[in-house]
Amino acid sequence: MLAVHGDQGWEVESLDALGRFVCRRPATATLRWEYRREVIGARRRAKVLAELEPEGWELCGEWLVYGYFKRPRAATTGPAGALEAPPAAPGRWLFLSRRGKAALAVWLVLVGGATTACFMGTLGTGGLAISIALVSMFSALYTAHLEAAKGREAQSPPAP
Numbered sequence: 350m351l352a353v354h355g356d357q358g359w360e361v362e363s364l365d366a367l368g369r370f371v372c373r374r375p376a377t378a379t380l381r382w383e384y385r386r387e388v389i390g391a392r393r394r395a396k397v398l399a400e401l402e403p404e405g406w407e408l409c410g411e412w413l414v415y416g417y418f419k420r421p422r423a424a425t426t427g428p429a430g431a432l433e434a435p436p437a438a439p440g441r442w443l444f445l446s447r448r449g450k451a452a453l454a455v456w457l458v459l460v461g462g463a464t465t466a467c468f469m470g471t472l473g474t475g476g477l478a479i480s481i482a483l484v485s486m487f488s489a490l491y492t493a494h495l496e497a498a499k500g501r502e503a504q505s506p507p508a509p
Contacts, residue, residue, distance in 0.1 A: 351417075355382035358432045361419055364410030370417075371410075381422035381430050384409075389416035413493055452488060459484045 351361070351370070359372045360382050385406065389397045397416065398408065406418040423430030463480035 351384035355384050355419070355422070358382070361409045361417060364412045364417065368412040379432055381432050383420050383422050383425070385418050387416050387418065388414050390414050452492065456484060456488055 354372065355361075357374070358379075358381060359374045360380070361370050361372050361384065363371045365371055385401075387393075387397050387401070389411070394416070401418055405420040405424040407420060408416055409419045410417045421430060460481050463476075463484070466480075467476065
């Protein structure tokens with residue numbers, strides 16, 4: 350989605366605490382943007398920055414183990430990277446993959462079940478809070494694990 354919106358002139362300014370992109374597009378937007386995501390753990394940070402900064406990539410946000418980089422498309426395509434007229438703002442504000450939608454649905458069912466059990470007297474208020482916290486924590490850890498594994502896979506050299 351960053352590539353799509355970057356092509357429309359949206360520039361990522363930062364990421365918020367939840368990992369959402371804070372973007373802007375001035376009314377007089379003239380640049381298209383390129384984005385890339387890199388795994389930048391504590392040990393890889395300096396190496397990744399040293400490799401990408403000479404190519405014009407600028408760190409625009411960090412979340413978990415990821416660093417998000419941006420650069421104007423004109424850095425690689427020249428005048429073709431200019432934006433003639435910015436398209437209309439997207440109609441949606443939240444973009445989730447199928448897996449993201451499924452995970453959200455499972456999370457809602459589990460939290461809904463814990464809430465129902467609380468009101469039926471099976472769980473007390475403390476049990477509800479603990480159940481919601483555990484479901485949220487394990488789903489966040491599992492998602493972070495999947496994303497980190499995908500990032501490591503993308504970084505590893507191809508098998509001979």
